[in-house]
Amino acid sequence: MRATVFREGHDAFAAEAVLINPEGLEHSRTLMYDVAPGLNIYEGWGAPDRPGLWSFRIDTWSDPWATWKHDARLKIAAGVDGELMCEKGALLLERAAQGANFTARRPPSRPSYHKKKPGKLAQVELAAAIETLRDESLTPAQRLRVATSSTIERVFELSPLRDYLEATVRYPLQVDRKTALYGSWYEIFPRSYGAYVDEAGRWVSGNLRGAAESLDRVADMGFGVIYLTPIHPIGTTFRKGRNNTLTAMQGDPGSPYGIGAADGGHDAIHSELGDFDDFDAFVERAGELNLQVALDIALQASPDHPWVKEHPEWFTMRPDGTIAYAENPPKKYQDIYPLNFDNDPEGIYQAIWDMIEVWISHGVKIFRVDNPHTKPIPFWQRFLYEMRQAHPEVLFLAEAFTRPAMMETLGMVGFHQSYTYFAWRTTKEELEEYFVEVAEKTAHLMRPAFWPTTHDILTPQMTTGGITIFAIRAILAATGSPTYGIYSGYELVENVQRPGFEEQIDNEKYEFKPRDWEKAEDLGISALLTLLNRAREQHPALQQLHQISIHPTSSPDIIAYSKHVPARFSPTGEDDTVLVVISLNPHEEVEGTVYLDPARVRPTLAAGKNSEGFGPQGLRVVDELDGNSYTWGYENYVKLSPWERIGHVFGVIN
């Protein structure tokens, strides 16, 4: 929680961040600290412990005890007004003894400050200090020392005196379950699992049962979310062929985003994939393996979707009486009819709501929404608000690769998580800037998901650099954001683009793609993903968004950053710090120096508890990727190469 806090004049003041639970009760109070001296920006940290509509407010007050200490020390040292300052101090201690804890211009709307007299022992201590302050046989300096002893300080720490107490309004703070922020996703096209070519040379589709069998492998790698591209019936009218050709050949399965056929739409399952029993079995098996199921929702229809017959008014009618298909003139997407939300907002809303309820009733708690930025914001605002009330555990990921204003607004109106520009941030400067952007500038709007590739995205960077660039990008994604995702086949370094397009050739969107996972073992990416997911599970620092620090290095090819979570917000009850050092060069060996500032590696040092920097023994770190341990300090030489070691993911031990 952050606030600009200041007051008129020169007296001391303080601010407390008050976290309020969904029932409206105070959950915790944290004294706020000035994080940008001169700019009056104060921060305090609190951690809600369950989902719901929390809120917070800031309480501020004038601090007469701090003001008195400041003035008394200066004036008594200068020999000015000694008696007077001692008497002023005695009066403040008397006030504390009476429990006259606060004054306010207006009583606070929620009176959480009670007249509470200090306990018996404190009373005795206060009385003794008051007597001392009035003891003219002592010098003012001697009296001051007694009155500001640690014993008396403790009394004021427990019940501070607050004058002119003010409280802000309450600011809403929507808290979602942990998977909204932290998750390791794995994306599959279920039909590829178990697909084969039969004796007649015809493809036979894989199905949900086959996909369920593959879940062990995904769980073994340590993923936590299994994301299925759409599983609904696929239209045949204008069905796309392989590599997005306009005419499907015999046996081409079509794009799962061309949703809807005679046997059903968004609330149905493609018959070749199985039925709801198969789906339930898939969800059950996933649950046994601690995998949550995420389903893809693409709000559009093939010309064969039941909605087209039942509700032609939900689409756009052209002057010639036909329904408008999707276009990006002069390109045509005749296999897709976009919904026109303006034509019947209420009817479409209900249909989508009911459809989502079907999947929730079959155990789906995460939805990945395809292109939400082509639907009206007011639709999402209402839908996500009402969905949060009805199903607070259900999460929605926005697949909006578009301009910042739209992406941030989708987060603002309720999407729990967002895809990001990560795939296009490739240089050291771009990555450093982007890591800080998602952690600090847009964190209140969007929870970021980092995907090195998806079925739609294969950037030019990934097409050279072989296995190594796949390793680099996996490490960056898994450590740069609390949620990251891998599209099935990443382990096989599938890195050939369809000419002229930044996506894979022979794209799984338009064909079956069974894979040889044994070959993946040889390439080592599966093993790397397993290590990364284990490091993510073991390190709370990698499960949160804030408190990333970028560290300078001497090489434009070496990036270094660390994430830190302080003990009081860590589920382990202990500080956790992870330091990542990676080469961004997949082609050559690079060497250089990493410069570490102790206060930035372990921000707890900055709070003034400890000023010894890395201490005499240096910083002990262990590489989560190979178990090697090192002692690091202010300047650290590293040599990284594609053939030996491309980077370190260090857990910091001391």
Added chain:
Amino acid sequence: MRATVFREGHDAFAAEAVLINPEGLEHSRTLMYDVAPGLNIYEGWGAPDRPGLWSFRIDTWSDPWATWKHDARLKIAAGVDGELMCEKGALLLERAAQGANFTARRPPSRPSYHKKKPGKLAQVELAAAIETLRDESLTPAQRLRVATSSTIERVFELSPLRDYLEATVRYPLQVDRKTALYGSWYEIFPRSYGAYVDEAGRWVSGNLRGAAESLDRVADMGFGVIYLTPIHPIGTTFRKGRNNTLTAMQGDPGSPYGIGAADGGHDAIHSELGDFDDFDAFVERAGELNLQVALDIALQASPDHPWVKEHPEWFTMRPDGTIAYAENPPKKYQDIYPLNFDNDPEGIYQAIWDMIEVWISHGVKIFRVDNPHTKPIPFWQRFLYEMRQAHPEVLFLAEAFTRPAMMETLGMVGFHQSYTYFAWRTTKEELEEYFVEVAEKTAHLMRPAFWPTTHDILTPQMTTGGITIFAIRAILAATGSPTYGIYSGYELVENVQRPGFEEQIDNEKYEFKPRDWEKAEDLGISALLTLLNRAREQHPALQQLHQISIHPTSSPDIIAYSKHVPARFSPTGEDDTVLVVISLNPHEEVEGTVYLDPARVRPTLAAGKNSEGFGPQGLRVVDELDGNSYTWGYENYVKLSPWERIGHVFGVIN
């Protein structure tokens, strides 16, 4: 007016900034332009024409005509859907002919869009275009050309089709009279005017009559505001002597900020300065010379102020029964009792209100408020709000040299103008950053005043560099901000600090300081100020805050910037541009190149009306300081020196 504007999907949209006058009626509408492509930031400009509580809102809509043109051009060129697109266009033209100007999800709260059919001539043109669009003897491309002719474009320009019209709430926009933003101030201590040492060696005070006689000189230099430091009776208890010594000598006049004596407080005039008749005569003479009078208000009391006897409860009582004087421990300011607003907020409010009313009734319309940041913000918020209702012409300048949060908040709660950090911004980088900061980042919070020196401020920079640094800082102040101010004596290059303090030695606060203005003529600063004030009067570009551009130069000692006002906001009805080029080095000759980007010198070029840059004849400029004219272009060599010419203030002719 600025807004983030975007929509779902790919259709064209538009936004208009609607300026609303104090009566709630639409004053003007301006189409907004995307000023940061990719970031959806739109700007539109409007100019209120009188003071009061104006407001604005942003209207946005989907633009079917622009969407159709975009799609039709692409598709017809690609040979796709030609007939269909022509028919879609015909339907839009039919709609325009019927005057079906807008659709809205919700009707706009203030329906300013009327069904207005185009005029007869337009109807004929629309009908012809509709017929053409349906004429199958023509190709779609031929028909498109007719339908998007300039005649038809003009019809849509006059009455655009707006779909899904939305209006924001109204945002308040407090408009004050021009002097709130633009003014040339001159500060005096009236008692120095006519002060002399008599035959017995005793000082005799100057007075308001003497000060009135000096007004011709001030007016001749072209100043518009004459600012008087406090003119009230001065206390004698703990009166300060020369150079802020603790004990006043016989005849020392005391600080005018030690306000109040037996013969009156803030609503009285020091008897040595004259009476209210003298004050009225001063105001009248100032008025004859087009000088507005600004009065200094320091809300504090000397121990002899009538308030101390009548309202001891307005001050802070110490435990020993004495009233607390001002302190910055261990320093004491025993000649000053601060008011304690918390003790009797209502009583103090009324006393201050009544006191201000006295001065308003004697013709004062500007107050310079001393140290407003030591008084509670809620006091100022109420006071300035109610003062705006009672006396909309009265302005208040905040003398708060403190942290940004407080300074910005004082502006936010109603101060019309603020002192700034200008005096402490000395390097090229600091000045460039600060000019942009006051013009863009804080312009909505604070109207800035640039003062090179005041009676309290003489920065180290001013103490070396002699006359030249005084010239440099005067040019920077007069051209960097629409309001600037000069403290009397600046013309005499009074540049010696009291040792250890960043203010003048023999400070006028504590003694009489009659000056020899003939000597000033020799130094040339008066002549420079006269030229600067004349340039400010002649150039609307120097009278406004926005639209400053910094231009790169090859020398760290040469700063170049320009200000521009477009014709439609210029009182002359023509574009106005001023280009300033100054050396920041008061010691040596410097040379270098000034690089000009035409679109930044004359932003009207950027709007696309004209793309010829500076044109074949270059940019013709005339130096307002010496009348020389030059032809400038993209790269311009300059040589500037203390002994010949330290800078240029160019009016741009073409």
